[in-house]
Amino acid sequence: MRRCPACAVDVEGTWARCPLCRGDLTGEAAPGPRPDVPLRFSRRRVLRALFLVSLGVIALSFLAQLLFRPGPEGIGVLRSLWLGIAALWLVVLMAVRKRRNLAKSIVYLVILVSGVSVYWDYLSGWTAWSLTYEVPILCAASVIGLLVTARVTRMKLEEYLVYSGLTVLLGLTPIVFLALGWVTTPLPSAICGALCVVAVALLLTVRGAAVRHELAQRLHL
């Protein structure tokens, strides 16, 4: 074992200089009890900064649209390009961020994309295309998509049950649009609503106990 005369201590390991005072050591070196672990830099801080900056840019892009007049007489096709890029960026960002939980990521995407399309519809002079087609189709697709994803990736029931429930609940909202007469063509909302009513019924009958258990766990007071 080596020794530091200045500190009057023995030093384990192959240190050339005293780890405490950086002074010279005397004696024979022997392997120490601890491994030398190389430095490793995580990119977490960089990624977090990029994420926040991206969110800021996207939010500003959406807000900036309010400066132009609504409808086609505003900035025309340029708006579609701009919004398209911002929306795509947002979708990719969320997909990457929630990549470890596919079920959750699907719920996030439904909410984000629905929100963006309703806003886009409003900006381009409200023709109700978002509520008529976009939202119902997206919701119905997400209910089916989640089930397919869960099956393909062999997710455990407890991992996707809550998100499955959420997509189904979101899928029931087009029925409200239908009832309030906010849609121009009733068919997409009707199909989506019917699909989700069936899904709710199935969830509660076939997986009733699991649903109750999961909700009790998640909402435990």
Add this chain to the structure above:
Amino acid sequence: MSRRHWVRLDNASNIFLAARSDVDPKVFRMSAETDHEVDPVLLQEALDITYARFPLYHAVLRRGVFWYYLQDSDLHPQVRPDLEPSCAPIYQSDRRTLLFRVLHHRRRISLEVFHALSDGTGALWFLTDLVTVYARLRARALDGTTAQDEEDEARPGSAERPDPAPEAVGTHPGAEAAEEVHELAVDSFAHYFRRRSPPAASPAEHEAEFSREAAPAVLTVQEARQRERSRRQVRAAAGPAAPRPSARRVHRVRGTRTPDFRTRVVELSMPVGPVLALAKREGVALTMYLTAVFFDAVRRSAGDLGAARTMGASVPVNLRQFFPSTSARNFFATIRVEHTFGEGDAAADAVGAIARHLQEEFDAEATPEKLERRLRRLIRVERLPFARIVPRPLKDALLRAINHGTNRGLTVAVSNLGRVTLPEPAESQVGRMLFEVSAVRPQFCAMSHAGQLTLAFTSPFVQTDHVREFARLLSGAGVDVTVAAARTTEEELAEGAP
């Protein structure tokens, strides 16, 4: 499909989730140094056996709307070579992983645990079992005898090798709170582990076991306490224990963060006898003596303290000593002691005087009555309606703020796990044992085994000046100190490269 058992995480453990950061992932490590290179295959076998006995360690952490909760899992732990910095993060949200890891490097077996799962004492039970099973498997492998069923074998008796009587430490009544003795042989072993299930327990038993083991420790104690209280008809003392406010400015150590935010670890090993003698000469318990040396070391390394002449240390006390519980969950209270330099003459700032002063402060707080009041407060917080309806993210923010406030009054932290005795054949195969914890401020954890006292200093900073002063104070007092450090800076790692 089986529905997994789950137990919500108690408020005391919640603080570790709220307070964890890049610098301090709230992980602690406990190691045992054997007399041979560790055999990973046998260690894995031992881990499998031990893991089956500890349902709590099967837990993964999940997030609900109002609480975090521990959920049973069917994951299988793997022993791994020690390739990451000590106390590297374990819990990552959105990833369902076990909350502990078992590592080996040369002669060391290390257990790392996320602090929200268990505390030092709880982890020591697991490590003890792991090392004991490992030692037994190894003894068999060396003998070449056939392996019998691990569970059929009686726990190793130590009648022929009784534990030495605990050495008298300190003369103050609070000494027993600071100086623990873990004798995990024969009876105490059976006592601690009597409720652990054999590996072949039925699934239903395992689930019930999990729920019991994962329950908040304070609540496991209360039933027993209530029975006892009604029997004795002791009147409940009223009023929460108010933490002593510190009007003076508290010195806080500053420094350069380590390059990749790893915990800086320097361990000092020494024979326990001479240090105990030093403490005894001052008439104080070992923990308070070492805390006083730590204060003096920080003062010496800081040069001029300026206006912030007060130093505060937090010292955890294992509540199981006072309120018997076999729960391995977090079950401790921290006591804050402080000393202000430059208030009296030079004699008042000598290590002995500081130690006696700290011991008085500690003794005043570490009485069974005061600790019971703290315990009752913990239980009250656990049952507080307000604490229940606050959504989890908000609760995290509140706890983080509370933690930040507590940190402002602390210079260092000291944790002493006390003297440990292992059951045979582990006892004779294990030398030093170490305990270290990721830290947001300079800190050390002490533990003694086989006559060797180890102090593992951890810090978020590169600087080791306080450790140097600490080592010099002890070596100056005639103690043989051995230093082992983990290379942390670029320069040190380059120097170590062949």
